[in-house]
Amino acid sequence: MQLYVDSANLTEIQHAASLGFISGVTTNPSLLAKEDPSIDIRSLILDIHKSVGGHTSVEVISTETDGMLREADEILKWFPEATIKIPFIPAGLTAVRKLADQNIPTNVTLLFTATQALIAANAGATYVSLFMGRLDDIGTDSLQALNDTCEIWDTQGLESLIIAASIRTPIHLLECAKAGAHIATVPYKVLMQSIKHPLTDAGLASFLKDATKLKM
Ligand code: G3P
Numbered sequence: 001m002q003l004y005v006d007s008a009n010l011t012e013i014q015h016a017a018s019l020g021f022i023s024g025v026t027t028n029p030s031l032l033a034k035e036d037p038s039i040d041i042r043s044l045i046l047d048i049h050k051s052v053g054g055h056t057s058v059e060v061i062s063t064e065t066d067g068m069l070r071e072a073d074e075i076l077k078w079f080p081e082a083t084i085k086i087p088f089i090p091a092g093l094t095a096v097r098k099l100a101d102q103n104i105p106t107n108v109t110l111l112f113t114a115t116q117a118l119i120a121a122n123a124g125a126t127y128v129s130l131f132m133g134r135l136d137d138i139g140t141d142s143l144q145a146l147n148d149t150c151e152i153w154d155t156q157g158l159e160s161l162i163i164a165a166s167i168r169t170p171i172h173l174l175e176c177a178k179a180g181a182h183i184a185t186v187p188y189k190v191l192m193q194s195i196k197h198p199l200t201d202a203g204l205a206s207f208l209k210d211a212t213k214l215k216m
Pocket of ligand 1 (some may be wrong): 025
């Protein structure tokens with residue numbers, strides 16, 4: 001399972017990228033809105049893309065197909081490697097199909113059921129983003145939704161890649177990997193939590209303490 005950082009904060013993204021295990025970045029309007037409003041979005045997105053160099057998903061805000069396609073054209077002028085993130089609404093499915101027919105990568109977002117993911121895949125989605133945390137937030141078993149999705153993918157041999165999104169904890173990360181998601185897009189904080197372990201810290205401290213006794 002590949003790991004993306006789910007953020008629009010350049011400092012977070014640059015640090016995560018420097019650790020060498022991040023393959024991409026996903027953004028969305030809410031993540032972008034958390035950043036300095038004086039920063040030009042195009043410049044921020046380009047700096048984000050340069051920081052990681054791999055997958056960069058940029059979400060459209062239009063809710064009509066033509067508007068989505070116009071935004072996609074603009075984003076692709078910023079950088080041709082962009083993946084266009086599109087919400088799972090009927091107009092979005094039409095846009096996904098049109099972009100797929102032009103071999104433009106899409107990431108269909110705001111998916112909460114395996115059936116939605118299946119439909120998005122049939123529309124030609126390159127990536128399907130299944131939200132975990134928001135399901136858990138309303139008492140729905142997100143892992144069941146992910147397991148159902150992965151089971152359908154295995155049974156049907158679908159080509160779209162499953163992105164586990166809305167990740168809230170390191171346990172989510174573990175569950176997504178075990179379930180078979182292709183990618184997890186993870187908030188910086190959860191990535192850092194997943195790296196840290198008290199026994200690792202204690203073990204290193206002990207090694208370093210003992211190393212002082214060695215004649216090097
Ligand atoms: O990529 C989608 C993700 O950013 C949503 O996360 O925590 O707002 O549900 P969250």
